[in-house]
């Protein structure tokens with residue numbers, strides 16, 4: 243079976259470099275489905291490698307792998323442990339673009355503007371230094387929930403999740419070193435994965451998407467520093483949403499396009515925009531092992547901008563008392579790098595230095611859904627640990643744990659009662675293949691399961 247591609251789409255692609263009609267159609271056979279994952283470098287993944295049926299490495303991204311077949315990820319406890327992220331292979335090329343255009347070893351402020359469900363954000367975070375931070379933003383409120391969940395599972399302390407409209411970022415003029423705009427688009431690049439989406443495609447929608455992309459970019463560009471890098475991507479094949487956006491960006495903003503070195507064997511197609519001759523990178527499914535994708539990078543060239551100088555109000559975090567500090571510090575991994583423990587109402591947060599310095603500025607400008615790691619809640623000087631702590635590298639290895647086999651681990655994730663005799667009384671981490679899944683509390687005659695209710699597996 244093959245996806246029936248709209249004739250108007252096919253004829254609009256005819257003159258584009260790299261487009262080959264027959265091969266393109268043949269690649270849209272549903273049987274050509276490809277599954278790929280990206281391992282979490284913050285979580286040991288030798289075990290993941292053996293648990294998944296890995297076929298080969300993705301040529302342009304280390305830690306990215308194709309699988310021989312698509313397993314039920316829901317029924318893999320390591321998926322819930324955040325040990326890997328299921329991500330389409332072409333879009334992992336963002337990693338190479340970041341490496342070639344950005345000073346990744348430095349302390350950077352990065353924005354992923356259109357972030358849900360979190361594929362690009364978790365990839366970006368894995369390439370940043372620990373003294374950098376990422377704001378992972380999603381404008382649509384209902385989609386922030388899944389973004390937040392994926393960011394929590396990823397376990398990094400240097401991500402802030404926000405729920406703002408692109409124009410809200412104008413409160414942070416000249417602030418970011420890197421802005422990634424993985425724009426909402428007409429979606430033709432994903433037709434093989436989602437053949438139903440073909441019914442919603444039209445030339446009118448392509449042109450509406452193109453206008454919306456321009457609006458989003460105009461709104462966000464003031465937040466990019468002079469010399470900062472803008473990375474723009476879509477999962478559309480249409481020139482109006484890709485190369486033409488590059489031309490529009492250079493015509494209307496102080497930006498220069500950046501070239502990326504690509505290896506011949508990657509089979510990525512470099513295109514040059516019609517007017518400004520700015521480079522872009524196309525992924526055609528008949529040429530690469532992945533779905534349709536487009537990406538381009540730009541540097542902001544205006545030299546007139548001053549640095550961001552908003553007067554930050556003081557942050558609402560408080561310091562911990564001596565007693566609170568000594569009760570909380572036993573939960574913290576001494577090797578986790580420097581994190582600051584702070585309190586907001588009864589909740590305790592671990593913030594890396596990079597976020598501590600910027601927190602007040604971000605709080606004054608944006609609607610924050612998550613910042614750093616919320617490690618728990620103080621109740622009468624005792625801390626009830628949170629799921630975020632279980633998922634993060636901040637968790638102390640000294641906390642007692644129990645290792646479960648797959649069926650028991652799935653039972654835990656279904657929020658069922660688990661049998662765990664001989665556990666230490668009190669808080670324990672539940673692990674599967676060495677990866678923490680969450681907390682339980684072992685009482686005299688029962689065990690309480692603290693896996694988040696809203697995340698429990700419903701699948702039998």
Ligand code: SAM
Nearest residue numbers: 356357358359360361362381382424425426458
């Ligand atoms: N970057 C994500 C990832 O890798 O997982 C995928 C992002 S998806 C291509 C585009 C996102 O833009 C969606 O989450 C959508 O909700 C969001 N979006 C829709 N309209 C928007 C707008 N007007 N401004 C900013 N983002 C928008």
